[in-house]
Amino acid sequence: MSNSVSEMKKLTLSAAACDSEIYIGRGIIENAAVICARRFKGRRAHIVTDSNVSPLLLPRVSSLFADSGFTVTSTVIEAGEASKSLAVVGSLYDDLVNASITRADLVVALGGGVIGDTAGFAASTFLRGINLCQIPTTLLAQVDSSVGGKCGTNLPSGKNLVGSFYQPHVVVIDPDALKTLPESQFCDGMAEVIKYGFIADKAILLKLASEMSDDDLTEVILRCVEIKRDIVMQDERDLSVRMLLNFGHTIGHALEALGYYQTLTHGQAVALGMKAAIKIGISLHVTEEESLKLLTFLLDRYGLLRKFPYPAEFIADALSLDKKIFSSTISFILIKTPGEAVIHHLSLTSLKQLLPEIFKEAL
Ligand SMILES: NC(=O)c1ccc[n+]([C@@H]2O[C@H](COP(=O)([O-])OP(=O)(O)OC[C@H]3O[C@@H](n4cnc5c(N)ncnc54)[C@H](O)[C@@H]3O)[C@@H](O)[C@H]2O)c1
Incomplete structure (x- = not known):
């Protein structure tokens, strides 16, 4: 060895x-x-x-x-x-x-x-x-x-x-x-790293905002894995707290599906999903404005900033088909402040009503 x-x-x-x-x-x-x-x-x-x-x-x-x-x-x-x-x-x-x-x-x-x-x-x-x-x-x-x-x-x-x-x-x-790894693929994975920062550790986000050495990247990967390990050990079967890992993924999956998995990569879709979730959180008075600025900066830095390619009503329809949405209520992940997430129970109807406002302007 x-x-x-x-x-x-x-x-x-x-x-x-x-x-x-x-x-x-x-x-x-x-x-x-x-x-x-x-x-x-x-x-x-x-x-x-x-x-x-x-x-x-x-x-x-x-x-x-x-x-x-x-x-x-x-x-x-x-x-x-x-x-x-x-x-x-x-x-x-x-x-x-x-x-x-x-x-x-x-x-x-x-x-x-x-x-x-x-x-x-x-x-x-x-x-x-x-x-x-x-x-x-x-x-x-x-x-x-x-x-x-x-x-x-x-x-x-x-x-x-x-x-x-x-x-x-x-x-x-x-x-x-x-x-x-091709750079585009590396940046795609960064969407998940940004997700971990927002749900559990602001220090990751600050590190991503600075110049990172290879050793810094190793530290960031370690921290992400620790966060996932801790969450999975509390809820291996994805029935409660593991849902926090879905931050950005509910709308992200809908966007991926709308493009038949050809239009947006997973990372780009999750990036847009995180941005939508933060805007929804702001309109529900759960999320601090600071989160939107920090997320936008990081998405730009890692080449993940995209415009929503679909109208709001298409996204609402795609959400209705999500296999994880069993009832009329969604466990939607919102950010309170960078590094702290909450599971917010939102009716599908309320979410659909919010979407046109959220998607009114390009995100
Ligand atoms: N099981 C889970 O919890 C979980 C979570 C998230 C995503 N996923 C799944 O992961 C898949 C996406 O994974 P991905 O983004 O790694 O895609 P991928 O496995 O297709 O890899 C992306 C590309 O990178 C290439 N590649 C891999 N390693 C490389 C390297 N070191 N150097 C050069 N090229 C390399 C691959 O050949 C491929 O072309 C999806 O199917 C998704 O559903 C699973």
Whole structure:
């Protein structure tokens, strides 16, 4: 094990089924295999990655696992959201069978959120659940999707309609793996980082507003993961406080769906959703004006400032179709002040009435 293991931070997310060990530190991808060899009895590792990440990281990660005594096999999935499908999950099951993976062995998800969700869902269901190590390689995956145990796949009728709660046994977060990420993708992930700042820690926002070194970025990622870990440990199944993580996502999802997931990226949609939520909070006298200025500044800084591309009535209709809105009341996340969020119960009717005013001018 290299020296950096002693320098990395370890967080534990204690969940109903297992303790999820989360390691964070620059360069620690080098230690992923040693960590897994310590945690798991099985000596077969099946690495799942995508066609962009494969040339960058698969040879190195495969040889690290081989050096730690694992028999290594892999599946390379075509990069992109279209691969989040039951067909791809099905072919992944076939690969796991062909690799003779048992319940003692492990799946390694090496990639962004698409890989994490797909490999995670396959691991959660193959043989009723096998060991899972997440090695996230996008900013979004490092601060959000690799932690907390949600995984799933899309159906032709909608996104993330099939899935499970399945905590990864090990998560290895190496911010240096982000160096090859296209800038637009990095900025997209920043929307989630900004979200964490607004719901739980103003210091993140102040850091994002300043010039950040690579070490600062590592600190910010660590803080986001701590916030998510703490929230998930209180509410693993998303029944209460975990909803805070939906700040910006209710309207964000509606905007994504309206554009058939082609017009806005997830980060751009969440950015607009956060801005709308802050404006709604101001009009309900819950949110301080300061929040709008700070959010606008940060969205501009990370290239996330966009105009709402749809009229208010379209957005209201799309909200009515949201799978998380079961009744006429929405648990809508509002910001009191940067770093403090509340769950506000808002009727769908009131929200729809507010929307034309909120969307009256370009946000
Ligand atoms: N499970 C959860 O809790 C959760 C939370 C948020 C989002 N998600 C899901 O995550 C997915 C989006 O994740 P994403 O934004 O990471 O997208 P992604 O996995 O498609 O990755 C984005 C792009 O970056 C490339 N890439 C990944 N790592 C790279 C690297 N280090 N260098 C160069 N290129 C790299 C990928 O090949 C891809 O082209 C969505 O499907 C969303 O539903 C899940």
